[in-house]
Amino acid sequence: MSCHNKSIKLVVVAGPVGTTPREMSRAFIFDEAFMLAKKGLTVHVVRSSLFDHSYEVSYGIHFHNLGGYISLDAFRMVIKNLPKYPAPSLLRKIYLIYWENLYASRVTTIIRRTNATIIHAHFAYPEGFVGLLAKRETKRPLVISVWGRDVQADPDSGYGALTSRRTADLVREALSNADAIIASALNHYWTVIKLIGDHERQKVFYLPPGIDTSRFHPSINGSVVRRVLGIQEDQNIVLFPKHLHRIYGVELLIRAASKVVKEHPNTIFLILGDGPLLSYLKSLTNNLGIERNVRFVGQVPRSLMPFFYAASDIVVDPTIFGQGYAALEAMACGKPVIGFRTGQVKIADKLSGYLVEPYDIEALADNIALLLGDPELRRQMGKNARMYVERNFSLERRINMLINIYDRILGQL
Template identity: 25%
Template sequence: MTDDPKRVAMISVHTSPLEQPGTGDAGGLNVYVAETAKELARRGIEVDIFTRRTTGETPIVGELVPGVRVLHVTAGPYEGLPKEELPGQLCAFSAGIMQAGLSLPEDHYDVVHSHYWLAGQVGWLASDRWGVALVHTMHTMARVKNRHLAEGDRPEPRGREIGEVQVVEAADRLVANTEGEARELIELYAAPPRKVSVVPPGVDLTTFTPGDRKDARVALGLPVDGDLLLFVGRIQPLKAPDLLLHVAAELLRRDPERRRRLTVAVLGGPSGTGLARPHGLEELADELGIADVVRFVQPVQRPVLAQWYRAADLVLVPSHSESFGLVAIEAQACGTPVVAADVGGLPTAVGDAGILVEGHDARTWTDAVEALLVDEELRLELGRASIRHASGFGWDATTDRLLAVYQQAIHDRTHSPIAEGEGLVGVPRAVIP
């Protein structure tokens, strides 16, 4: 059998690549799955993406592009089921995948690629049932997130940690976004180094392109002159959008005249623990006395998102934890400088083309932002460096590396713990009475 895959089964239980990134549970994972699937299809590789059906109107089978099918599996109620409750539906989801596979030849798929730990649990079973290699991408990890919790945020449950450990053991190959994430897999999850491959995510270099800032502002109905600070992402404590508002308040405290020329835009929707206070940011803007300069914008399609990036003077990415940071690389591809937290994969995403800030002290962040706002030449220089940096992160390069991982997994496939005699998940058969 050749090591070149002809058909790939991707699994993304909790969010569909068809959903709008920036709200609910849709984010960088959605973009990653959709873009790599499309790139694989361009290479003549068929991709089936299995995801949970969340509305009765959603077709069972849809097409993302020719060669990429999205198969919606019914598992639990369509609406009102948060991600935290999805572990209880993994059996139903797995049964749905097995049912879908009954009509396929036994050797139909060459590799299973699961995304996020929930999908990894399902992928473990599917790869064993189909006798093919399992490749897994964590995207985020409980033990990492729990080390960098925002104040008042809820830690990830121990059940998720256990589930992630099991997936690490079961996978034939683990894909890490950065060298730092690879170290975390090895040090925090005891992943064998030989199983871990680094594959940086990409950016759509045909959509996220440089453009005229004033033209972008006109198109978006924004003031042509003045300073625009932008946050893009899901509204939840992990992403720290509140820091942007505190920075804006501090800027106005230092220079009240700046109010006439400052606009702060928060583009995204509530998600995760942020759903507990869906209007928390609006309330914070009122408390800080900056509601008049803040705009809250619902998630938009990517061509419009690119216009927002072009319109901004600076994009802030203040996350407490980030496996990579697609927002940062998208903004840079549009020529907009990024000020980001020095955490997780953001140093890789930002490189030397942006500013990294340690910690989440509002005054420290304000110092960095203010320095760039008053130095137009430095902003322009960083903008040019950003374009050069982002040019090396196209999805074609990501998919080339991903294909190499698939080939290695197919060639070196090991037996999963199920096949090696573990009758219960994580429990050797010898200890079962």
């Protein structure tokens, strides 16, 4: 533990992050905070939980909540900050503006109480903008990590902060005034530079996401999952480890499944997660006549995810913006992954899995069927996948790079 690291005191603006490694909500932020605390940094996480005044120390991290909804400090900040809001953002509902300032006032209080040295906000909006409001109050440097929905737009579903000018301007305002910006995907890196201008490129850093390869490992035994779900050893499992929202492409996978089972009728598609599409997807499954091949499992605690990866033969991440942490976790567990060739690509095509063109159900089905029919190819791709993650997505390396960025910022003060 470095004595120098002890001098770095972080206040992390993290929204609804979980307080243990068992929780799914923004688990990647928890992992990062946990590792920073292990390195000797003091880490205070300010969550967005309203009406919760509790404070706890969990896994070496100090967790604070938003507390009550009525705050004189928040009202004062609204009055002070309104003239600085981009004009289109003022057309939103007033309670959103109040909530941003309420959150910022709580962050400001924690900074002053703990004498924190850096604000680190995860997602440019709302957390990054909240961090900016707190920076203006405390004069502390601001680091923003962008993760996807804050720098993406899907007009069809309304997904992404850039879909609306009212929030897009707040994203740009937060990023333009940040002291450092961290992108975990190259397409996000270039989007950020486009938003803030090439002249600000020196403050934008590409840090590949980090996976805990000791937790997600090929040696894990997934037989308990098969036993609990009543899946036989001679039945192949195709795992969908995301959420039941349009952007995650689960409908595309189910339509592909209807083609796959014609050739591989003994295959089980395990669909994890909850979401607004659940009823529709169950109806679709019945209409396609594959209800015996598709199991809707619901939300799985993160602590159990390694066992679900271990039980599977193939993992599919058909997110329309590219692959996320789930794909990397699956590859760390030695599983081949199939996804779309778009956005934040994590799969090494034909090495750790397959990339297909977005929305191409036929290609998705063909590649699933190809892997189902070739156990040796699955085994080799899984082995490649593990090595690929170890080489390129080390959590330890990411944390060390992040601390170097903190040092650089503090050295400029």
